Amino acid sequence: MRPIWGGSISFGLVNIPVKLYLAAKSERIGFRMLHREDQAPVQFRRFCSAEEREIPYEEIARGFEYEKGRYLLIEDEDFDRIERAAARTVDIQQFVDRDEINPTFFETPYFLEPARGAERAYALLRDALRRANKVGIARVVLKEREYLAAVHVVGSALMMSTLRYAADLREPSGLNIPAEGAELPDKQLDLALMLVEQLAAPFEPEAFRDTYNEQVSAMIQQKLAGVPPPERAEAPGAPAQVVDLVEVLQRSINQAKQRAGARSEQQETGERRAPAQAVARTARRRRK
Numbered sequence: 001m002r003p004i005w006g007g008s009i010s011f012g013l014v015n016i017p018v019k020l021y022l023a024a025k026s027e028r029i030g031f032r033m034l035h036r037e038d039q040a041p042v043q044f045r046r047f048c049s050a051e052e053r054e055i056p057y058e059e060i061a062r063g064f065e066y067e068k069g070r071y072l073l074i075e076d077e078d079f080d081r082i083e084r085a086a087a088r089t090v091d092i093q094q095f096v097d098r099d100e101i102n103p104t105f106f107e108t109p110y111f112l113e114p115a116r117g118a119e120r121a122y123a124l125l126r127d128a129l130r131r132a133n134k135v136g137i138a139r140v141v142l143k144e145r146e147y148l149a150a151v152h153v154v155g156s157a158l159m160m161s162t163l164r165y166a167a168d169l170r171e172p173s174g175l176n177i178p179a180e181g182a183e184l185p186d187k188q189l190d191l192a193l194m195l196v197e198q199l200a201a202p203f204e205p206e207a208f209r210d211t212y213n214e215q216v217s218a219m220i221q222q223k224l225a226g227v228p229p230p231e232r233a234e235a236p237g238a239p240a241q242v243v244d245l246v247e248v249l250q251r252s253i254n255q256a257k258q259r260a261g262a263r264s265e266q267q268e269t270g271e272r273r274a275p276a277q278a279v280a281r282t283a284r285r286r287r288k
Contacts, residue, residue: 001111007088009112009125009151009158011136016122017115018090023159024109029216079144090160092136092151101135101150104169107162112151122158129153137163191249198256 005020033042045054063071090112114122129136129152136151140160148163222229 003113004110005088005142006115007090007140009090009092009136009138011092011125014121014125016125017118018122018158019113019115020160021111021113022108023111027210028213029220087141090138090140090149090151092138094137095129095132095134096137098133098135098152101163105163106150107164110160110162112158112160125151126153126156126158129158188245188249191246191253195249195253195256198253198260 001021003019003021007018007020009016009018034040035042046057046060047053048055062074064074065071112122128134138149138151138160140147140149140162142162148165150161150163152159152161219229
């Protein structure tokens with residue numbers, strides 16, 4: 001990985017030099033836009049609407065439309081004046097309990113790596129956050145914009161996740177959402193709780209794959225190989241309105257039990273096969 005930013009974590013009078021790395025990557029398959037007639041890639045050119053000509057990148061400026069059709073030019077130096085106070089600093093303003101941050105606030109995750117000689121201070125902040133079960137709320141400037149960020153512990157690393165501002169989030173007001181405390185039949189609630197417990201499991205992110213991306217990749221390979229596409233399955237119709245919630249919940253519980261039993265059998269089969277395969281490998285080695 002290559003660092004995208006270098007600066008320091010600041011809290012109180014403590015400064016910890018760090019490097020910033022993207023903690024997420026995109027594995028999505030990319031496509032080019034083509035002219036259908038000759039399959040030539042489509043180019044997007046920088047075109048001046050006033051002079052009706054293509055212009056070089058050097059002639060392009062950034063502008064703010066303060067009135068209809070009237071613009072104020074904004075130069076890089078203008079941003080430099082804003083950034084100077086917080087430039088290259090993850091400035092921790094306060095520490096909060098982890099559970100206080102609603103997941104809807106989280107945006108992009110980054111790894112924080114200590115610079116040479118800053119390992120001890122880095123470890124001190126990491127271990128203090130872990131023991132206190134706290135998250136640092138910081139301000140940081142990235143790519144000409146000031147972000148709110150959370151500095152938190154993941155494994156043995158400190159991570160910084162940019163956060164949305166409260167003003168950027170919408171409230172569900174106006175949506176048809178049932179009020180809390182609504183009267184629900186005890187039997188329905190008990191069955192719903194049973195279903196939740198039946199489907200409860202430790203979160204293992206490795207078990208979830210981007211199956212759509214895999215299917216797109218397989219489709220491309222089949223098309224390259226000249227394999228005709230399979231017949232398109234009919235799209236499922238709109239689900240019927242639920243009439244008997246108790247019946248649906250009970251069927252869901254039974255289905256979850258069957259799936260859990262099948263998974264258990266697969267695990268047991270795998271555990272039995274492993275010793276047998278090991279014995280077979282040992283026997284083959286001895287014969288050699």
